[in-house]
Amino acid sequence: MSVQTQPSSEDLRPHWLICAGALLAIVGYNLTCHFWASELQLGVDEAQRVLIRSVLYGLAILLFPVTKLLRHILLRLNQTMPGPKTAKQRYLSTIIVTQFLIELVSLFGFAMFFLGDGFNTLYIFSAMGVLGVFLHKPNTSEYLAIVAALSSENQHGPKYH
Template sequence: MLLSVLGYNLACHLWATELRIGIDEAQRVLIRSVLYGLAILLFPLTNLLRHILLRLNQTMPGPKTARQRYLLTIIITQVLIEVVSLFGLAMFILGDGFNTLYIFSCMGVLGIFLHKPNSAEYLAIAAALSIENRQAT
């Protein structure tokens, strides 16, 4: 995830003039404001979704292993937070400057850091599944 943020930031620096389409300032301000609002909402929603998914991983029956369940949780939360970084790329393409690109990129990197894999969460899922398997037999 971090490499993708770094990659499109680098692409914006190398091909800035080719990437920009430049729309009217008033439209960009409106779009930017909506995207900031969405980014602010995505942080707590992603945190809530991660909490729900972690509890479901521990309690839902099924053939998937703890590793598979936790990996899916991590992928979902990382992709949702990566969207915040992509808002910066979208605004840059629409004609905003590097400042907006950097702000959204930094917000995305912060989110990636906040939702990184945690061994305690994985171990809690594995322990809950092992207890469930012992009770089923």
């Protein structure tokens, strides 16, 4: 395995593709709901939907800071954990995990629509999902920090014995 000395602009292409996939999934949920609304909706009782919607809103609100904290932890682990993975592979894992967690927020809207809620709930959760994709998009400076930490470790040996 070769150690990459100079990061290139192409390094983050798979990372951006993950974000594009997340956005396309959100568009797909919305289009599915628009084209097949009557076939999809179950028509669960309003009182049950209000309870489920409230719980899902709470989970969505909690997922944002939890995802930010997890991203911070993963970024630090990417810089310090030993192992054969490259900086690109490590950062891609971080992007996949954070985008997956944020994609759950969008899925909440799809689930609520499936249970019988209207487009308003779908749009709110979708907008939150799009915001989350934007907030957790690849960041070149984060990637370069991982590259620098790994190259420093390769030059000076592991930091912890």
